[in-house]
Structure formats: C-alpha cells, structure tokens
Amino acid sequence: MNTFGTRLKKARTNKRLTQYQVAEQLGIDFTTVSKYENNKSQPDNETLRELAGMYEVSLDWLLTGRDNEGKSANRIWVGGRPEELTDEEALHLLESLEMFRLLKAKRSKQRYTGENNEPAT
Numbered sequence: 731m732n733t734f735g736t737r738l739k740k741a742r743t744n745k746r747l748t749q750y751q752v753a754e755q756l757g758i759d760f761t762t763v764s765k766y767e768n769n770k771s772q773p774d775n776e777t778l779r780e781l782a783g784m785y786e787v788s789l790d791w792l793l794t795g796r797d798n799e800g801k802s803a804n805r806i807w808v809g810g811r812p813e814e815l816t817d818e819e820a821l822h823l824l825e826s827l828e829m830f831r832l833l834k835a836k837r838s839k840q841r842y843t844g845e846n847n848e849p850a851t
Contacts, residue, residue, distance in 0.1 A: 732795045732804070732817035732820070732821075733769050734766075734769060734772070734792065734793065735766060735767045735768055735769040736767075736817075736821060737787075737791065737792055737795055738766055738767050738781065738785075738792065739767040739824075740820075740824055741781075741785035741787045741792065742763075742767070742785060743824065743827075743828055744785070745784070745785055745786070746831075747784075749763040749764055749767070752781075752784065755780075755784060756777060756780055756781075756784075758777070766781075778792065778793075804816065804817060804819070804820040806823070
C-alpha cells in the first residue's frame, strides 16, 4: 500500500539520508521521523513543508502519491523506457535497493578495515 509513510521513507532513502540525519536537520527526535514513516503520527504543516524541501519532492506527491499530472508516482526507467509499478512492486524494489546499499556499504567497510567475519580455527 502506498501510504504517506511509505512515500516519506522512499523520499528519504532516495536522498540517502538516515532518520537520525533528518531528525537532526528538523530539530526533532529520530523516533518522531520513524512514527511519520510508520503512519503512527503526522507532521505539522511547517514540518511537512521542510520535509518536502529537504527531499526535493512536491507536497502533492507526499500527501497523495500523485505527481502534478495526476499519474502514479511509481515509475522506473528500464532500457530507456518507463515501466509503471504497482505499489507492492515499488515497495519491494525500494526495500531490496535499501538492503543492497546496506550490504555494499558493509562489504566496503570490511575491505577497508580488514574485518573478516570468518570463525577462528
């Protein structure tokens, strides 16, 4: 389901920001950002405008999931052609991309620091 919270999380992860970073910029607790993304709480109008600006998305898209043309915001480009996605497909891809980025960062850190998760013999 494409809710306000899922759109907010998508916008944040697209900017590669953590909940902590967003909270710090807004001057709020990170748990508040988490509540917004989990549809447990709604930001006030000023915070909503700040989030839209920080994420470089429209208020319309954050609130409704529709761009200015009234089309679904779930679209990717594959092989130079647009591909419309269902909300479920878009969420799955977003979660997969987030996991990929986390694993890539972890592997990069392990190579840099020489960490090895193999058990000692």
